[in-house]
Amino acid sequence: MIRRWKTLFEPYRIKAVEPLGFASTAERERALHAAAYNVFHVPAETVLIDLLTDSGTSAMSGEQWAALMRGDEAYAGSRSFETFQKAVRELTGYREVIPAHQGRAAEHILFSVLGGPGKVFLANAHFETTRGNIEATGAKAIDLPAPEAADPANPSPFKGDIDTRALERAIGEHGAANIPLAIMTVTNNTAAGQPVSMRNLREASEICAKHKIPLFLDAARFAENAYLVKKRETGYAARAAAETAREMFSLAQGCWMSAKKDGLAHIGGFLALKDKALADRAREAMVLFEGFPTYGGLAGRDLEAIARGLSEVLDDDYLEHRLRLIEFFSERMRAAKVPIVEPPGGHAVFVDAKAFLPHIPPEQLPASALAGAAYRTGGVRGAAMGNFLRLAVPRRAYTQSHLEYVAEVFSEIAAQKDLVRGLKRVGEAKGMGVLFARLEPV
Numbered sequence: 312m313i314r315r316w317k318t319l320f321e322p323y324r325i326k327a328v329e330p331l332g333f334a335s336t337a338e339r340e341r342a343l344h345a346a347a348y349n350v351f352h353v354p355a356e357t358v359l360i361d362l363l364t365d366s367g368t369s370a371m372s373g374e375q376w377a378a379l380m381r382g383d384e385a386y387a388g389s390r391s392f393e394t395f396q397k398a399v400r401e402l403t404g405y406r407e408v409i410p411a412h413q414g415r416a417a418e419h420i421l422f423s424v425l426g427g428p429g430k431v432f433l434a435n436a437h438f439e440t441t442r443g444n445i446e447a448t449g450a451k452a453i454d455l456p457a458p459e460a461a462d463p464a465n466p467s468p469f470k471g472d473i474d475t476r477a478l479e480r481a482i483g484e485h486g487a488a489n490i491p492l493a494i495m496t497v498t499n500n501t502a503a504g505q506p507v508s509m510r511n512l513r514e515a516s517e518i519c520a521k522h523k524i525p526l527f528l529d530a531a532r533f534a535e536n537a538y539l540v541k542k543r544e545t546g547y548a549a550r551a552a553a554e555t556a557r558e559m560f561s562l563a564q565g566c567w568m569s570a571k572k573d574g575l576a577h578i579g580g581f582l583a584l585k586d587k588a589l590a591d592r593a594r595e596a597m598v599l600f601e602g603f604p605t606y607g608g609l610a611g612r613d614l615e616a617i618a619r620g621l622s623e624v625l626d627d628d629y630l631e632h633r634l635r636l637i638e639f640f641s642e643r644m645r646a647a648k649v650p651i652v653e654p655p656g657g658h659a660v661f662v663d664a665k666a667f668l669p670h671i672p673p674e675q676l677p678a679s680a681l682a683g684a685a686y687r688t689g690g691v692r693g694a695a696m697g698n699f700l701r702l703a704v705p706r707r708a709y710t711q712s713h714l715e716y717v718a719e720v721f722s723e724i725a726a727q728k729d730l731v732r733g734l735k736r737v738g739e740a741k742g743m744g745v746l747f748a749r750l751e752p753v
């Protein structure tokens with residue numbers, strides 16, 4: 312319905328509000344210093360608009376909050392598991408449904424069963440936890456992104472695609488017998504949240520079928536992918552996102568999902584697949600670290616909230632608003648003379664920090680420097696990812712005016728960007744680089 316109107320308006324009204332944290336510039340300056348110039352370590356209270364991630368930060372609907380009260384906390388075989396299983400089966404068409412406490416837990420279960428030295432996993436791109444879980448087993452994770460993805464300014468509509476020729480080559484090189492599965496991450500978070508086209512997904516599915524390699528989706532942002540297909544791919548404009556989403560799942564043999572994104576929930580995830588034997592191995596593997604297979608590290612109430620979220624997220628009005636909001640945000644950032652990855656994907660605007668701050672060489676971490684500047688200048692928090700600063704938009708939580716404000720902050724930074732200084736690492740960065748890095752101005 313809202314597509315008919317020029318005005319971009321939220322297809323919901325607000326039932327509960329949460330005040331923003333207005334810290335002073337001096338307070339933020341002090342917090343940033345204490346956080347070793349890493350915005351992951353500033354108190355969230357001092358952040359005004361938090362675009363660090365779109366994960367677990369969505370606003371739940373009244374119906375989701377009500378669903379929490381329906382949670383059945385039985386240890387095994389709870390009614391909430393039945394509700395959850397039904398919702399996931401209807402969405403994906405896969406019979407075997409295994410809950411997990413979040414996406415990376417589902418990855419951990421799956422790759423602890425399928426990984427191991429000598430094994431190779433191929434994907435359009437692996438998210439960092441996916442890669443981490445694969446490599447932890449001694450296996451290899453290889454990204455095969457479409458060539459257009461390398462150029463941030465290239466406006467091709469489906470820069471999340473896999474390079475199908477590279478896929479064929481990699482299968483030939485490593486041997487199908489050593490490839491337990493191929494992965495399509497939809498949307499492709501590592502490639503700036505760009506979507507995968509149905510055409511590419513179908514081709515990848517055919518190649519995998521020919522070599523008898525199961526294809527799995529990393530479905531964290533499946534609904535946004537489906538709606539970007541509707542907007543950008545010939546033949547899909549008239550279809551509901553739900554129908555396109557079901558077609559996406561039908562082209563694969565299984566998926567895992569972080570329900571903290573398109574599940575519209577604060578926590579949760581799952582593994583869903585066709586192969587019963589593999590599912591049973593996963594169920595056995597998970598008991599030690601995730602729990603019994605009908606709750607998988609979650610409370611019954613969480614299963615209820617996710618089941619409800621999975622249907623709300625496929626509302627075409629919700630998705631139309633969501634993606635137009637990202638477009639609006641992109642337009643304002645372009646107007647503020649901030650180079651962004653084109654075209655915008657589904658969940659975030661990625662600022663090309665290296666292009667924006669050419670006086671800061673890559674070894675002085677322009678994206679982390681910009682993250683600090685955005686926080687200091689306007690209390691805006693984003694996440695450095697390589698040379699990009701990701702400004703991820705939580706679902707249903709911020710309005711158009713909030714993002715207009717963020718663009719104003721960036722236009723102020725643009726006006727005096729020579730003042731932004733590079734950073735250098737101090738001490739040893741333990742674990743995942745950006746999360747624990749300690750930095751100081753050069």
Ligand code: F0G
Nearest residue numbers: 364366413414415438440500531569571
């Ligand atoms: N796959 C993708 C594509 C993701 O973006 C994420 C998480 C995961 C898997 C792991 O799921 O967090 O529930 O364990 N992405 C978050 C982000 C952290 O900020 O992009 P999780």
